[in-house]
Amino acid sequence: MSKVSLVRSIAALCVLATPSIAQNGPSQSLLTSLSPGQSRSVDISLRARIGPLELARGSFKVSLTQESYSGEATYRTSGIAASFNNDAGVATVKGAIDNGQLKPRSFVNQETNGKRRRITMAFGGRSVDVTAAPMWSSMGFPPATLAQKLEAVDPVTGLMELSLVTGRDAGRACGGAVKIFDGKRRYDIRTQYVGTENVSTPAYKGPATYCRGTYTEVAGFNQKKPGESREPIRLEIWLADVGKMGVSVPVRMTGSKGIYTAVLYADRAVVR
Secondary structure: OOHHHHHHHHHHHHHHOOOEEOOOOOOOOHHHHOOOOOEEEEEEEEEEEEOOEEEEEEEEEEEEEOOEEEEEEEEEEOOOHHHHOOOEEEEEEEEEEEOOEEEEEEEEEEEOOOOOOEEEEEEOOOOEEEEEEOOOOOOOOOOOOHHHHHOOEOHHHHHHHHHHOOOHHHOOOOOEEEEEEOOOOEEEEEEEEEEEEEEEOOOOEEEEEEEEEEEEEEEOOOOOOOOOOOOOEEEEEEEEOHHHOOEEEEEEEEEEEOOEEEEEEEEEEEEO
C-alpha cells in the first residue's frame, strides 16, 4: 500500500472519535442509560501522523438524548500529506435511538476541497437512497449491492456504534463487527478487546481500554492496480474515561498496512 493511500484512509478514520460508556466493570450502554430530558455531548479534536510528519486533522462532535442523536465530523489532510492528497470535508448525521440501537435517518458528506462532491443518504426500512453531485465515474469493483447497503449504517453512526454498542455483554467497548456504507464504499470495522494499557496523549494520560481490529474493504472500492495489496488495515484503539465523566472516548489509534503505520491521537477531548 502506498503512503498516499494510507493517508486517505487515516483522514477518513479521523471520525473515529466516538463516545463509549466507561469500562469500570459491568455497565449499560449509554444508549439505554439516559433518562428523559437528559443529554450527553462529546467534543474531540484529533491529529494523525506517520513518524514526525503530520498527515491529517479531524474533529468530532456528538449529542445524544434518550430518543435521538446527531453527530458532526470534520476532516482534512495537513502537513506534508496535503501536498500528496488535499482531502477535506464535513459529515453530519441525524437519527433515532430505538431500544438501544442507533438508527440513522439522514446523512450528508460535503467535500470542501477538490471536486467538492456532496453525498446525501436517506435511510428507509427497505431502501438506502443515495445522491451524489458530481457523480462518481465508477461505483467500484464490485459495486455495493442493495443487501450490503441495507445491512450497514453511515460512517458517523457506524463509528459511534463501534464504541457505544458492540461488546456490551462483556462490558467492553470493543468486540464485534460494524458494517458501514458511505454512499459508494462498503467496509467493515472489526474489533476485539485485549486488555488495559497506560497511554499518553495531549488529551489524556493514564489507563485505557486497549482493542485491536481491522478495517476491511467489502465493495464499492476502486479496482486494485496490479500487485496492489488487498490486505486489511490493522487497527489498534485505546479508549479512556476523560475527565471521569463516565464516558470513554478514543484517545489514541494506529492504522498499519504494508511498511507504514499512522498514529491518530486526541489533542483535546471534552465530555459534558
